[in-house]
Amino acid sequence: MTWQGWFQIGLYLAVLTALVPLLGGYMARVYLGQRVVLERVLGPVERGFYRAVRTRPDREQDWKQYAITTLVFSTLFWLVLYAILRLQGVLPFNPLRFSGAPWNVTFNTTSSFITSSDWQYYGGETTMSHCSQMAGLAVQNFVSAGVGMAVLAAVIRGFARRDTDRLGNFWVDLTRTLLYILLPLSAIGTLLLVSQGVVQTFTGSVTLTSLHGFEQVLALGPVASQIAIKQLGTNGGGFFNVNSSFPFENATTFSNFVEALFILLIPAAATYQYGKMIGRVRQGWALYVAMLLLLGVGIFNAYYQEARPTPALTAAGVTAPAVAGSTGGTMQDKEQRYGIANSTLWASVTTAASNGSVNSGHEAYSGLGGLTPLSLMMTGEVIFGGVGSGLYGMLLMVLLTVFIAGLMVGRTPEYLGKKIQAREVKLVAIGSLYMPVIVLIAAAIAIGAPAGQKSIYDAGPQGFSETLYAYVSQGNNNGSAFAGYTGFVQPNAPGNKGATGVPLADLLGGTVMLVCRFIPMLAALAVAGSLAAKRPAPAGPGTFRTDSPVFIVLLIGVIVIVAALSFLPALALGPIVQGLTTQLF
């Protein structure tokens, strides 16, 4: 570890924190229906969209109607995306003449992008036409993010309102998210990235003879416009197989900072948006602080572990320390320009947020270093988490904490003055326990079934870690991977001919992603629906404050305990074993 490394990490967190109230306040304006500057330009587009989808923007929905519209919209979009990906061979913008991937791989990919997971079994540059990337996948980067943020806005209204069953209008929330938040930020991001060297062109590739006489093919494409929204929308699906470690996707140390910032920007700002919308800004900051502390532990662990050589490096004698002009540590599957600090910072933020883009190969991380990405996901993606989904997941954890605190002091639990009763607690239990159950069952099937073992690349406990990571990642809609784990076998043939999927991995993973996206979404909407109808009681002397340091500690405790109770035994079989031994497998 170096002081320069820590300074960069500190700078990153400082800039992020400074942007939280700016963007969060703006986002609150967007969802409260207040006028924003961009309406002068895009107002006609917004109103035209409402007419086209036949909605009256002043007509709000109750939680069930809101949920149905969300589900219908997502289901139909799933079908359309599936069709685009399968039919890419006959669709335009296909300069490298790729045919569609097999149906089971496409099932996985489609489910992955609809749920904002962006888990990728395929290699982007060797599988997807420009049409699939732009009109299929990049559209979902906007839309799946927009759906998550819209649902969050509705959930927050449930917490903020009283004596009503109305949570908002799905189409209004979606449209305003896309037009006034995601579109302008993506446009700014695209230009920042292009200025650094992230490519943006419709040329498929350039073939050249290198300085030393080798043929080299530069894969190109409309990359920057897709990468900007991939980071902002906590999607994470790369244009290239090695994602944001590839220089055409993440060109310089500056573009790396911008992309890493974009990963956490919206989920972090959402805490302030929440505070604004419920009229108590401190409540939002309390959640931000809890998230930041948990993230800080993750970053420290990853940086500390990766700054030392792994057993494989030690065995080979590759143990040079960090000195002037060299990073030391485990540089395996890491880029020189990012070094240890920026690789581990990225690995932490991309798994804290359910982003899942990577700028280093997570599989090469040491056993204990790999615990950071794994355990940040295992908290259920509530430490910042996905855009929208992270905060509504966190609000469920808040209610759980309030409930436990209420049990401890023997009072009816309250949050924001509203009584938390049996119905809410049941929904919270579903919303916080569904994930470990599904993930562990899926991982057990994948490890136990012979058909699942085809996906494993590394021998020994690392093979188990790969599998566990795969289903933790998909079950939390993250999308990062110990990338040796595969569900798609691609021979290096032109046009991607002869590629086959691994059915068990593809179908199991796709199903896990769908279930784990929509269960918490429905649970959160249902909780919001029942809270909206309640009338808050005025705070009294016995009221448990939910913006105090005590509450922050309690909340962190609940999050850690739920995750640890669920996953510690599984972690002991893979990463912890590897971290405790220098043995090679």
Next chain:
Amino acid sequence: MRKDIVGSLVAIVLLTVGFGLVYPLAMTGVAQVTFNRQANGSQVERDGKVVGSHLIGQDFRKPVLENGKPKVDEDGNPVLEADPNWFQSRPSQSDYSANVTFFNNLGPNQKDLADLLKANLDAYLALERPHTPGLTAAGVPVDAVTTSASGVDPHISPANARIQANRIAAVRGAPLDRILTLVRQSTDERAIGVLGEPGVNVLELNLAVDKEFPVR
């Protein structure tokens, strides 16, 4: 429900056109005008011919000869070794492919990884020790023997470049000071003086060296 279906179908068409076509087309137009060089891959030319991209690492190895013929491995691919006339990029798991990319994906406790790293380390020491007496395994920068994430890392660490500079100066008959100056000039420093790690751009460095001190 029926209203939701109709509304959704209309929305899907509009969103696909808007965010799938208009947005990337507009961004491509703006990018091509404002940052033309970067948007097309930061291509580097020599004598009017494109020889690479500033951002993409290249292969500076040469075929191993056996009885005057190129040696091949069991798959029939030529076996390559470092060409001592050039600064070497970091090892690559993908033979420096910029259109088929993948991680190495060997875990922290894998024997295969230890073997690979050991082979890389031995090769590095064999190449550099004649020109850098006293170089030991503990002195070899980690980036010089580990594979990068992208497989086309354009950079090596400054420490790695300083070691290789001794060899380049010797085989090209150049003053070491001048080579070290070129190393410094080819170094991409931390952005705004703070971000990331400094890295020496191997392609730019080899171009600069080859211009002043052609291979003898």
